[in-house]
Amino acid sequence: MPNNKDIKKEQQQEAAQVNELDQLRQIVFGVAEQQLKQQISSTRSDIEHALSKQNSSFNDQLAQMQESINQRFSNLEQQLQLADKSHDDNEASIEKNLASLSSEHEMLASATQQDFKNIEQALDKESQSLSRNFNDQLEQLKSHLESVSNELSSSKTDRKTLAKLLATMATNLEDDLI
Numbered sequence: 001m002p003n004n005k006d007i008k009k010e011q012q013q014e015a016a017q018v019n020e021l022d023q024l025r026q027i028v029f030g031v032a033e034q035q036l037k038q039q040i041s042s043t044r045s046d047i048e049h050a051l052s053k054q055n056s057s058f059n060d061q062l063a064q065m066q067e068s069i070n071q072r073f074s075n076l077e078q079q080l081q082l083a084d085k086s087h088d089d090n091e092a093s094i095e096k097n098l099a100s101l102s103s104e105h106e107m108l109a110s111a112t113q114q115d116f117k118n119i120e121q122a123l124d125k126e127s128q129s130l131s132r133n134f135n136d137q138l139e140q141l142k143s144h145l146e147s148v149s150n151e152l153s154s155s156k157t158d159r160k161t162l163a164k165l166l167a168t169m170a171t172n173l174e175d176d177l178i
Contacts, residue, residue, distance in 0.1 A: 025033075
């Protein structure tokens with residue numbers, strides 16, 4: 001097993017060799033390494049700046065797009081509200097017209113029913129009046145016929161005259177037929 005002292009010596013020798021190697025690298029590649037680091041740093045800064053700019057542009061476009069979408073939704077909502085209001089107004093108008101027509105129908109049905117009753121009553125009155133007039137005239141004719149019949153039966157002369165008249169008529173009819 002190696003001693004601690006030996007291990008420490010070896011580590012110090014290795015560290016010295018690494019330092020020497022670093023110094024040589026610095027001498028040979030120092031300027032190029034410095035330029036390369038500077039280019040990497042500059043490129044990194046440019047990329048970060050471009051990404052920041054791109055991110056800002058993307059955020060601006062996203063905000064504009066969001067605003068445009070919100071505006072379109074607002075416009076669609078307004079159009080929908082106008083269409084709803086128009087539909088509600090039309091529905092109210094239709095219901096009002098329906099109620100009005102229903103009321104007019106009821107009034108017309110009631111008036112028609114009343115007219116039918118009035119016509120029926122007028123027809124009944126006219127029928128009764130005609131029936132009375134007919135019965136009155138019939139009674140008058142009966143009484144006139146009865147009075148004429150009584151007059152004829154009470155008067156024998158009139159009977160003879162009537163018989164002669166009927167005989168003359170019969171003779172005239174026979175002559176006409178021949």
